[in-house]
Amino acid sequence: MIRHARAEERDTRRYPNDMLRPLSEEGRLRFVRLAAKLSRRKVRPRVIATSPAVRCTHTAQLLVEKIRNAPPIETLDALGFGGNLAELMEWTRDQKVDQVAWVGHEPNMSEHLARLIGAEGASIRFAKGAVAAVTFYDEIAVGAATLRWFVTTRLMRS
Template sequence: MPSLYLIRHGIAEDRENYEDDTLRPLTDEGRKKTKQVAKRLYDLGLRFDLLQTSPLVRAQQTAEIFTNVFSSPVQQSSELAPEGSFEAWLQWVTEWISQHPQPARASLGIIGHEPDLTTWAETLLWGESKGALVLKKAGIIGLVLPESQPWTANGILFLSIPPKLLI
């Protein structure tokens, strides 16, 4: 069954210091912790066939750190920007998995923002957002998707780790 890992970007600079929120970078501490998290996840055996990231600077920087650790290809998606389209993104995921050489073993890392990532995870799990999941900065949620559609309300949560448990 395909695996989906939802990863929140690392600690970023304060919003009030940037007129354009899309340009906020990671802090030095955010870079350091994100690198520690990525290395620990690698050591635990996680692998990604593809990392897909939001176009915002802090998410791209997080993706760069993960790419350096995992040597995974990275792709940018405007759907992963805040308030992106879940339906459009889910259609892309469906197509990507169907084109994967081993669809049942596909492993996709998604780097984005809150509250979208937990809303999307909950929709894949329960068919709606319940506000039950928490995803800290540089944290990760792992879902297994069923081999066939529909995916919403049919996912299985197998991983939810805050960064403090990985560092």
């Protein structure tokens, strides 16, 4: 699970459609470093799903650039604002691979993570560019995941 990297500031004159707001240079650089470190640690999703927002698709593309055997990227409306966890779970089950990645927005990513690990209502701060890895040991279902690790671009700078 990935929250998009830091984007340009909201500015209705420059970006009248918020879906078209791109990553900032700082956000891009921080996430590239994080993606490279994740790749070295064998984090290699077989497919990546992303929100249609430009900042999410750009984050997904940065991840793909650092992964050996680059996976395909699919755009899913379920990862957009107000995302639908049931649709994401169904999509994930349909993939039949061992690693998938979702790239989305707040507060969706925090809420989805909390529900997946059975901690609905928990206060999880999903910083921009942060990545959480969960594992499903039996079925892919709400409350059935275990949080394996959670990293931010700040933590991975060292």
